Amino acid sequence: MDERKSQKDKKKQFYIILASVLLLIAIAILVVILVMQTNTKKDTELSYTDLIKQIEEGNVEKVEMTAGSTTAKIKLKDIEEEKTTLIPSTQAFIELIQEKSLEGNHIDFTQKPQNVFVKISGTLFSLLPTILLVILFILLIKLQGLGDKGKVYDAETTKSKIKFDDVAGLEEEKQEMIEIVDFLKEPKKFYEMGAKIPRGVLLCGQPGTGKTLIAKAIAGEANVPFISMSGSEFIEMFAGLGASRVRKLFEKAKKISPCIVFIDEIDAIGSRRTSGSGAETENNQTLNQLLVEMDGFDTEETIIVLAATNRPEMLDKALLRPGRFDRQITIALPDLRGREEILKIHAKDKKFAPNIDMKDIAGDTAGFTGAELANILNEAAIIATIKEHEEITKNDIEDAVKKVTVGLEKQSRVISEKDKRLTAFHEAGHAIVSSTLQTQKDIKEVSIIPRGVAGGYTMYKTNEDKYYISKTEMQEKLIALLGGRAAEKVVLNDISTGASNDIEVATQIAKNMVIKYGMSDTLGPVFIDTEKDPYELQLLGEKFGDAIGAEVKIMLDNAYAQAQNILRNNMDKLNKVASVLMEKEVISAEEFQELIK
DSSP, X not given: OHHHHHHHHHHHHHXXXXXXXXXXXXXXXXXXXXXXXXXXXXXXXXXXXXXXXXHHHTOEEEEEEETTOOEEEXXXXXXXXXXXXXXXXXXXXXXHHHHHHHTTOOOEEEEEOOOHHHHHXXXXXXXXXXXXXXXXXXXXXXXXXXXXXXXXXXXXXXXTSOOGGGOOSOHHHHHHHHHHHHHHXXXXXXXXXXXXXXXXXXXXXXXXXXXXXXXXXXXXXXXXXXXXXXXXXXXXXXXXXXXXXXXXXXXXXXXXXXXXXXXXXXXXXXXXXXXXXTHHHHHHHHHHHHHHHHHOOOTTOOEEEEEEESXXXXXXXXHHSTTTSOEEEEEOOOOHHHHXXXXXXXXXXXXXXXXXXXXHHHHTOTTOOHHHHHHHHHHHHHHHHHTTOSSBOHHHHHHHHHHHHTOOBOTTOOOOHHHHHHHHHHHHHHHHHHXXXXXXXXXXXXXXXXXXXXXXXXEEOXXXXXXXXXXXXXHHHHHHHTHHHHHIIXXXXXXXXGGHHHHHHHHHHHHHHHHTSOOBTTTBSOOOOTTTOTTHHHHHOHHHHHHHHHHHHHHHHHHHHHHHHHHHTTHHHHHHHHHHHHHHSEEEHHHHHHHTO
């Protein structure tokens, strides 16, 4: 695959260089022609009126013309350089010269036959810029890759690549996909039973959950060619290019059938059709062609279209109907067992200390995707290498989790005592408030060492897979988020910009509680999706919109007030935790529990 990509990149670079060279040559030729013509006009051109005058005065010594040409070379007496004149009427001019010769004013007149080679070369030279520009245009189309898209991985290539054993945490999804593999391996037995092969399978899920991975595993298990293409590759500069690429993609698939066509991020071309113009019209044409091609499979063609998206709500309804995408498989976040299996797969080629248990890591990474888990182990290996450890230790893994979730640690940043004190009380406020709340009390670490864009952080244990969140938990989450701002207000009687991200997250949670989850006692169970339909709120009226804003503000104000009350009732704990943070900068879970006993 890397070799093919390298060859393709080299080919593209060659086309770019060739196009640039041809463009420069065309510009140079045009400049030369213009300069030559300008110089010729300035130095050697003689007007026809002046020529007649010179003939009348007897100053013309010689006239030379080429058959079929209207240009004449004139040799004047006492002037060595020949002049060039454009003759409007060749016959009348010849008669004039003959008349003057009879009168005694002899002029040496010569008419040469036309040179075929000179004529052809002159024509080609004049057409050369046009030819070069045409070649340049063709190269531009070639660079756009008109129809030449879609990486093909043949059976031999995929055979030694990804299999179902390389995919963990998706047991139910793999069972569903085994049917697809059977279809591809032995389509005949299904046809004999009267079963029709699924036209398409849509994989939905968050980024990093393994949609592309499981698509490759299907091709590897079925041992059939696999054509991979991204939705964004269908549309580029030229109108109609997307539809053409769709046609050529399916023509390629039919030639190597049975095969799998995988379209990643299909929402780039499969979003709802509109009546707009420009780029929207191009998207509509591309989607229409895709719909036609998916309907146009012959019954004997074993072609399955796999598509992946993390925004299924954006797709056109015609694309989702049975007969096109017959199956929609939602790939969820891995659970505890799934995370452990994913970690074991990515830990195969890494050296770990004997006390490392993948189950413990899986327990501390609830809500992580497969890609994030792989990234954590990779970062841990990098950290262990930099620290010159012989094996990856628990501390390396914990540092990797912090690096991925919070950001890079910035020990070298110079912080004033005033800012350090503010950060200490801010993070202590989060920790103290959370410790008093039933759903938010699992503190893992409190730190005032800057990481990423954060001046400090309070980490919580995420050792539980949650599929539902209660209203109480969301309300207490609001209180915990505003604990930092509340601490600043209670202790310092001032507020800072440090709580900006906390306020942003809290506002989004409160808004979702009102318009997404129907948790408002005033408005009741309503759902409003302003992202999907921006005019939905307008249809409900201005008073309804005002009521939503008022309800969100009430939730935030109540949470802020409760956070301040909690801190006023626990000032001794707040001061103690902040003082230790000022001294040690980092407090572990065990140390924190000791401080608040």
